[in-house]
Amino acid sequence: MNTRIIPRLDIKGPNLVKGIHLEGLRVLGKPEHFARYYYQQGADELIYMDVVASLYGRNSLLEIVERTSREIFIPLTVGGGLRTLDDIRNALRAGADKVSLNTAAIHNPNLIKAASQRFGSSTILVSIEAIKKPDGCYEAYTDNGRESTGVEVFEWAIKVAELGAGEIMVTSIDREGTGKGFDLKLTRRIAESVPIPVIACGGAGKISDVYDVISQGKADAVSIASILHYNFVKHHDTSDDFSGEGNIEYLRGRRGLSTIQDAPLPEIKNYLTQHGVQCRHPITRAAHV
Amino acid sequence: MSDLQQPTVAIVDYGMGNLFSVKHACEAVGLPAVITSSKREILAAEAVILPGVGAFGDAMDALRRLDLVTVLQDIAVSEKLFVGICLGMQLLMSESREFGVHKGLGIIEGAVLPFDSPLRENRKLKVPQVTWNRIYKVKTEGLHHGSWVHTPLEGLPDGEFMYFVHSYYAVPLDDSVLLSTTRYGHIEFASSLRYRNIFACQFHPERSGPQGLQIYRNLVSFIQDRSVPKEE
Numbered sequence: 001m002n003t004r005i006i007p008r009l010d011i012k013g014p015n016l017v018k019g020i021h022l023e024g025l026r027v028l029g030k031p032e033h034f035a036r037y038y039y040q041q042g043a044d045e046l047i048y049m050d051v052v053a054s055l056y057g058r059n060s061l062l063e064i065v066e067r068t069s070r071e072i073f074i075p076l077t078v079g080g081g082l083r084t085l086d087d088i089r090n091a092l093r094a095g096a097d098k099v100s101l102n103t104a105a106i107h108n109p110n111l112i113k114a115a116s117q118r119f120g121s122s123t124i125l126v127s128i129e130a131i132k133k134p135d136g137c138y139e140a141y142t143d144n145g146r147e148s149t150g151v152e153v154f155e156w157a158i159k160v161a162e163l164g165a166g167e168i169m170v171t172s173i174d175r176e177g178t179g180k181g182f183d184l185k186l187t188r189r190i191a192e193s194v195p196i197p198v199i200a201c202g203g204a205g206k207i208s209d210v211y212d213v214i215s216q217g218k219a220d221a222v223s224i225a226s227i228l229h230y231n232f233v234k235h236h237d238t239s240d241d242f243s244g245e246g247n248i249e250y251l252r253g254r255r256g257l258s259t260i261q262d263a264p265l266p267e268i269k270n271y272l273t274q275h276g277v278q279c280r281h282p283i284t285r286a287a288h289v
Numbered sequence: 290m291s292d293l294q295q296p297t298v299a300i301v302d303y304g305m306g307n308l309f310s311v312k313h314a315c316e317a318v319g320l321p322a323v324i325t326s327s328k329r330e331i332l333a334a335e336a337v338i339l340p341g342v343g344a345f346g347d348a349m350d351a352l353r354r355l356d357l358v359t360v361l362q363d364i365a366v367s368e369k370l371f372v373g374i375c376l377g378m379q380l381l382m383s384e385s386r387e388f389g390v391h392k393g394l395g396i397i398e399g400a401v402l403p404f405d406s407p408l409r410e411n412r413k414l415k416v417p418q419v420t421w422n423r424i425y426k427v428k429t430e431g432l433h434h435g436s437w438v439h440t441p442l443e444g445l446p447d448g449e450f451m452y453f454v455h456s457y458y459a460v461p462l463d464d465s466v467l468l469s470t471t472r473y474g475h476i477e478f479a480s481s482l483r484y485r486n487i488f489a490c491q492f493h494p495e496r497s498g499p500q501g502l503q504i505y506r507n508l509v510s511f512i513q514d515r516s517v518p519k520e521e
Contacts, residue, residue, distance in 0.1 A: 001474075002420045002450075039498070044421055044452075070313050075452060075496045092307045097496060120305060120343035120376075122417055122454040166454075167419060197415045220415055280421040280450045282498060 002278045003214050004044035004221035005268060007228050008201060009034055010051045011061060011080075017051065018229055020177035025051065028229050029236075035068050037232060041265040042282050045075040047169075047223060049100065051144055053081025062094040069095025077125055088115055092123070100169060102127040103142040106149050106156075109163055116164030125199075126165040128153060130186055131173045138186060145173035154189060161194040168194060169223065171202040177226060179205025179259030187217035199223050206261040207271045214277050224268070231262035296323035297512060299334035301361070301377075303351040305343040311374065314495035318505045320512070326355050336370040336512050337361070339377035342454065345385040345401060348376055349393065358394065365396040365487060370511050373489035375455060378482065381489055382459050397484055399461035404476065414474045417456040423448045424469040424480045424492065440468055441488045441507045442481065449500050451480070451492035458491060486515075 009031045010017050016034055017025040028034070035046055048068070050061040065078055078091045079100025088099050099119075105112050105126055116124045129145050130138045130153045138153035157168055170190050172183035182203040191198040200219035204210055204227050213219045269279050298320050300308050308324045315322035315338075322338075323330060331337055339361065341348055352358050364371050365381075373381050382393045385401035393401070404416045426435050426447045437443050453471070458478035461467065471480035471491070481490040488508070494501035 001414055002422060004420055069310060070317070073310075073314060073317070073496060073498055073502055075454075075493075076310075093309055095307075095309045095313055097307050097310055117344075117347075119307075121456075122342050122419065123307065166417060195416060197417070197419045220419075282450065282500065 001220070002044075002280050003219070003272065004199075005210070005265065005272075005279065006045045006047055006077075006199065006221055006223045007034070007038045007043050007265070008047040008049060008223040008225045010049050010225065011064065012050075012052050014064070016229070018177065018225060019051070028233055031064055032067055033236070034229065034232055035072055037236075038228065038265060039072045039074060042269065042280065043074060043265060044221070044280055045077065046072065047077045047079070047100065048096075050078075050080025062090060065091065065094040065096055079125070079127060085111075085115060085118055088119060088123075092119065098123050098125050098166070100125045100127045102129060103147075105160070106140060106142055106151060109159065112160060112163040112165050116166065121164050121166040124165050125167045125169055126160045127169045127171065127201075128157060128160070128190070129171045129173050130183070132183070132186075141173060145176070153186070154193060157190045157194055161196050165196065167197045167199060167221075169199040169201050173202065175203030176201075178203060179226060179261075181205060181209040182213035182217055182219075182222075184213060184217040187213055187219050191218040191220065197221060205259050207263055207268050210268055211272060211275050211277065214272070215275075226260045227262050227268070228265060229262075230260050231264050234262060296321045296330070296334060298322040298336045298338055299331045300324045300338045300340060301331060301357065302326045303341070303348060303355055303357065305341045305348055305351060305376070307342070308340055310493075310495045311338060311340050314502060314505050317502060318509055320505070320509060326357065328357065328360050331357070331360055331364070334369075335515070336372065336508070337364050338372045338374065339380065340374045341376035341380070343376060345376065345379060345387040345393070345457070346389070346391040348380055349391055352380070352394075361394055362396060365394070365485075368486060368515055370508065370515060371487045372508065373487070374495075375491060375493060378489035378491055379457060379459050381482075381487065382461070385457065387457055396487065397459075397461055397466060397482065397489075398463060399459060401457050401459050403457050404455075404473065417454055418473050419454050420452075421450040421497075422453050422471050422473065422480075422492075424451050424471050427464075427467045427470060429464055429467075437468070440483055441504050441511065442468060443507055444503055445500060451490075451494065451497040451501060453480075453492045455491055459489075 016031040077098040078096035083104040140151040197220035199221040201223040468481040494504040
């Protein structure tokens with residue numbers, strides 16, 4: 001079983017952004033540029049998440065998806081603001097391979113069933129955003145960690161799998177963007193309670209965090225943002241790369257985040273391989289595309 | 290030679306799965322492609338791709354409803370290149386045991402069986418298999434024993450990674466159609482087949498990076514070879 005490493009690109013309007021706890025978004029550059037680079041570096045899949053779509057009920061992501069899908073030939077998952085079967089169909093028509101559902105699935109769990117019957121289970125990924133309560137329970141949130149739902153995370157994960165989802169992505173909102181490492185207990189408990197693959201998301205600050213969530217958290221795949229994005233920004237001048245709204249002060253300084261030890265993808269995979277985790281290292285490098 | 294306006298490849302649309310990444314891959318290697326459920330367009334194309342994800346029974350129902358079963362069976366015995374991808378490969382077989390027994394297109398004799406939580410080192414693996422996995426040359430005697438030369442896999446190294454998403458796998462009756470095999474846990478299965486004008490793969494070449502695109506590039510030369518009249 002090869003563990004997948006999946007760069008996650010949070011998108012606001014035309015820009016790639018990164019927040020902490022999914023808030024306080026900084027503009028990092030154009031998503032297509034990051035996506036192309038990660039593709040060349042051996043990313044196993046990509047995730048595009050429209051981080052404001054749920055809030056404003058809009059979806060400006062599809063044009064970016066279409067452009068990306070024409071030049072990047074690895075699976076692309078698209079999420080953020082998808083509410084209906086028509087929304088899903090439109091994302092797939094733009095070139096997405098899978099869609100990620102959260103808010104709409106919690107409000108209407110039957111959407112998972114209808115969507116997986118209509119488009120195939122393997123097309124439907126359910127994203128679970130978890131916040132740990134003072135009593136130690138985990139509650140599912142929607143709208144990028146803004147809205148509480150009263151739904152208990154572990155029961156929800158089992159239900160999601162029963163309704164026909166092909167994969168679950170679990171994000172610890174408490175850890176997201178902090179670089180403090182993944183919530184290993186949360187990930188492991190979900191990974192061991194469902195028969196479908198689980199993608200761990202939220203919290204990677206250094207390479208060993210990625211290893212830990214595979215070895216101890218039993219994740220089948222790991223989604224990474226900050227470690228990769230800050231590495232990209234360090235080595236590429238993206239300051240002319242932004243447009244529209246957003247906090248770009250960070251970009252001008254081109255500083256990292258003190259809690260993040262950035263690294264490029266091949267270095268992460270080499271580390272994992274050296275520590276006994278199987279992952280894909282492309283054998284051939286074709287000349288084109 | 291084909292008119293430039295005429296799509297070379299027909300990607301069969303029976304309402305299931307994402308066909309757009311297949312189209313984008315065709316276009317990336319210079320193959321004009323159309324996504325269609327029209328018999329006329331399918332028969333007019335120089336090559337036909339049957340993609341698909343989802344349930345076998347639903348897919349066969351959809352093909353019957355669109356009256357495409359005999360069209361595809363006719364393509365299979367023609368000179369045209371016919372490519373089955375993922376569920377499209379499974380549909381070529383005689384039958385599937387996915388939620389009961391369903392009849393397939395019957396183009397290649399054999400069955401489609403479920404992964405029954407494959408074990409590795411006594412640990413149960415997740416189903417569906419959603420990951421990159423290696424494809425290997427066929428070790429047993431057969432038509433494609435040990436070599437991918439003059440096949441759509443030409444130029445790829447033994448053990449190359451391809452992207453898989455599936456819960457079922459095809460078991461052809463005749464081993465000689467095997468082109469590559471792949472192991473998931475303790476199960477070794479047919480990850481691609483070649484039979485006459487047919488190439489079928491369980492993995493998704495259009496989502497398998499530059500190595501997957503190499504397969505699409507190889508298909509271009511197959512199509513060009515077939516469009517030139519043979520002197521035999």
